[in-house]
Amino acid sequence: MTKLCANLTMLFGEVDFLDRFAQAVNAGFKGVEFLFPYAYDKQQLAEQLGKHGLVQVLHNLPAGDWAGGERGIACLPDRVGEFQDGVGTAIDYARALGCKQLNVLAGIAPAGVAPETIHDTFVSNVKFAAQALAGAGIRLLIEPINTYDIPGFHVNRTRQALDVIEASGSENVFVQYDIYHAQRMEGELAATIEKHLPKIAHMQLADNPGRHEPGTGEINYPFLFAHLEKIGYDGWIGCEYKPASTTAAGLGWAERYL
Template identity: 35%
Template structure:
């Protein structure tokens, strides 16, 4: 298979140990990078030291996304939280610079369709454009990810098409897609077709099999075809391993044996 690189999502992998040890474990098991959506509980300088200690890089993370205990997954669509969002942009980009990250994910938010209005769409685009302007001055990329209704009910951006539309509507070239293989399959879309359709916008990729989100190659998706398609469109970025291990993470890493990492 093509030599694509793998990033361990340590919100899913090696979770039987503290975060610092997850990062070390990822490096010890051959991953070249790690990612986690919310690293802020660790001081940025401390995180930078952990990464250097493990000899690994951090690919991407998200802006502050609200209260996880309340089921919040982003605040960018809410007009009444505009100032909170804008404060999160500066804090997120500062943290990213401190640990060497070049891509920051803006999560939209969860809201039932019956409660949505044009104000939410307008606020989302304004906030994306604001984040893009701030990121552009630092040479950074803003990511948008579509999340399927089955996995994240009522998430504001459900398909790659909608994510790509939003990115284009901002008018900023540094707004790109975080393309998630599992969410795309969950929406009933053809993964390969969607990769080819959105090739120019894809800046990061998440992988997991479908339907149970376990190790790649353990369920229904053809990962050889997916890898070949990514290679064919010229994608040379990281593949974020955002899957739920069927057992202990280490016991399920055999799928990596057939992949050439870099």
């Protein structure tokens, strides 16, 4: 059965963030995800989840200066201490929110640093985070992100994420498979998902081009949803798209799943 969760960072942007939990419930969602919780008191967020009976499906580890253009720090050799501190902060929030999986954003590969050093830094940080999260009963996810939207992003294909998982030696690391990013970088969506299903713990969606809701672009979402049910994917799918107009006006595609 297809389980959709609302990405509160992307959806319901017309209302204050703390009011988006109610909007998600009113739209029929039973779970939510968002980029970062750290600007809010964790108890404040936990109260919203409890009040509306929502599952906190996912959020990211701290990712540096997002407003300043950083898109993760896990591959940056000079930020390892900051990354490790962020893991502790993320676990603290995840426990308060009942969140069972956290995503690590690799970040943009720094100029002037050997590719091997960047890779080794990311693998080491993933290993550290996976071990810390395992002790808290939380899974670590790696998300490949397309290099059209974020030029230079260190992990941009499914195979790269799987190679990092293997190199980490940890059984507590999985792929966050974003259909939109995967379509832009590699295509072969159905075959790739089926081949690597045991290592895919979470999925996200948006159509292409435009990163709007399903039905606005080239991706055959009715086929993909039927395929996911056929192969037995039982995780959540995060609706991480930019509504073409308003969220409510564009939710017709999701009625049968909500």
